[in-house]
Amino acid sequence: MEFLSNPETWVAVAFVLFVGLIVYLKVPGTMGKALDDRAAKIKADLDAAAKLKAEAEAALAKYREATRNADKEAEAIVIEAKAVAEALAAKAEADLAAALARKVETGKAKIAQAEANAIAEVRRIAAEAAVAAAREIIATRLDGAAKDRLIGDTISSVATRLN
Template identity: 45%
Template sequence: MLMEAEFWVAVAFVVFVAIVWKVGGFDKLIEALDHRGVRVRKELDEARRLREEAASVLADYKRRRAAAESEAAAIVASAREEAERAAAEGHARLNEFVARRTKAAEAKIAQAEAQAAAEVRAAAADAAVRVSETILRERMSGDAAQDLVRRSLGEVRTRLRA
């Protein structure tokens, strides 16, 4: 048994453990493990705090996004209303313009009709006077006839032109 390698490995291990225990290596190992546990606990706390902070930032972002979406919807609705109002106003202006132009055209047509009727009346009066004058000259003769023709023609002219 003293010559076997396993025996000497076991003895060396026991001696090593005794030296480590005597020097206080186990206390330092336990202290190092405790420090590592504290550090891991701090890291976990920091990670939990960062997670809560990230959740808060995410909630704030979602709230802001919802507010921005509602504001964008309000802007779009306002723009639609403004466009509809502008279209209605433009339509009303166009209708008013067409009505004014139609009224002006009708007035011009009525004026042209009145002027044409007056010109036709004047032309008819002149033609009637000429025809009457010609007929009276051919049928009547003398100064009395000339006087009668002038008075009659003057009277016809004034009545037809009126």
């Protein structure tokens, strides 16, 4: 019985009982299931992380595309605004030139009208002066018979001019 007094024997017996108890209580299956569950959870977390990474990359690509589009749109808006401003400036310049031309023409017309009025006034004054001078000459130099003959000639010339 030396076999029972040997401590190594008791260690071996305790080990066999321990392993038997573990197998009886299905610890390896439970641990395997727990490890499988943990592995499945880790795999699900990795899949979710990969999905989130893909979504983040897609969002980043979309953001970069939107930024490029926004830059292009801003550049197009600036170009269009410059074109509109140039068109407005050209139109304003043309309108100003047309307005100045109208004012010049109006000024020329007013000057021509004033000139025509001045000429008419000078002619009127000259005609009045000529009539007054003729009246004075007729009154001082012609006798009665010559006056009558002159009046008759004038009346007949007016009559022929009116007909």
